[in-house]
Amino acid sequence: MHCQECGKRPATLHFTKIVNGEKTEFHICETCAREKGELIPGTSGGFSIHNLLSGLLDFTPGSHAHGTKAPENLRCEECGLTYSQFSKLGRFGCSSCYKYFNDRLDPLFKRVHGNTVHVGKVPKRVGGHIQIKRKLDDLRRELQYRIHQEEFEEAAALRDQIRELEKNISEE
């Protein structure tokens, strides 16, 4: 595809701009992008962490072995960002992108963070149920330990606590 600005150089940047719900697609070369100041939205131009990331994102798990390249039409239904745009920009368009691209994110996070699952702070309101789940996990672990130590009185108290919490969750 040629650059839609100069018509000469190959288009290397493809992105969608959504202004007031109106979607415009751009296919331009880097030279024109820089001149127009349209370069990757949100970056100041030049090499950035996002350029680096897009290198990582092009990596598709098992793409060589199983031919499971990201389907052309994989996109976030919420903001319209396609997976291929995401892999070029190195950034998500909205929080729903995480949901729509979820199947492809584990290898990326594994590479960047060495991990795929959050274990840190949980917001009180939005994540209330997670806190309960984590508490349950802790209690169950302790219960196992007490049983192992043959401290049955403590174990019984823990069991009651666990039941109470489980009841709370199922009522929600």
Place this chain on the structure above:
Amino acid sequence: MANLRFTEQPLSEWMRSGGKESEIVISSRVRIARNLLNRPFPMLATNQQSEDVLNQLESVLQDQRMQQFGPLSSVLLADLDELDKKVLVEKHLISPNLANESRYGAVFISDDESLSIMVNEEDHLRIQCLYPGLQIEEAWEKATAVDDIFEAQVDYAFDDNRGFLTSCPTNVGTGLRASVMMHLPALVLTQQINRILSAVSQVGLTVRGIYGEGSEATGNLFQISNQITLGQSESEIIENLYSVVMQIIEHEKSARERLLSESRLRMTDRVMRSYGILLYAAIIDSKEAAQRLSDVRLGVDLGLIDTLPVQVLNELNVMTQPGFLQKKFQVSMSPGERDMYRAKLIREKLGK
């Protein structure tokens, strides 16, 4: 905006006290990234959506509990001229990214400038705390307290598995970036620095220049920060950074002692020559200024210079930056002219 208080003074209030390990650690910073639920990230947001985000986040400032941090001033980036933005970046009160993205970009700054809350940067909300010396824990406690107040009033984009959802995959999870700015001249002089920095990168930490990503380490200042934000808890991240920083401090201290005991005369010569150049030069570029200031700072720390308060050096680190120089002398300068004004300013400041 005619006179923005934050761009008039080079030294933030928070920099006036030293903090722990202040001979080696200049400052500690914690930043947490958050986004609002069901709103496109700033990169894709329309003007209207960005404005809504700003209004929603700004309303949280009215919360009673915010008062513990003192009055916060709201600054809309669009109201600032380029020079003021530059100075805010030089003082680390905003990121270079926010300075470039002025569409409803805003920052709320506390009076002592230790807390700055950026809106519509790469993420909707970025809470940043800056402290002098080694105080990562303290900075985190303040940032998370501010975070709690926002969380009580607005719905964050949060996922059970992925944690806090951020625009960039490198911030997802905790959204936490903790960093420590260190002055490591002895490790550079004794050529141990590369070995140490490569070791640092192997334990999930990263080293950058003083103005963040992509900037060069000048004046022997290095910013060490966590790379991993997913799969480690905040306290793990902070403890890990803390323990690595403590080890680097030990190495730097022993390198300083060795330099002093084995080559005291040469060290004195180096430090005094740099001091002399700063006192008498008529032109000096920013790179040389940073290097000379680093030598003099080392001289002060080693007790080779005892007449100069370290605070003056902190001040000069900020004042010799291009933005602040132009602000101070109220003229726009070519890089060549800047070198002249820089030398003039340093002479004035040290000559007192």
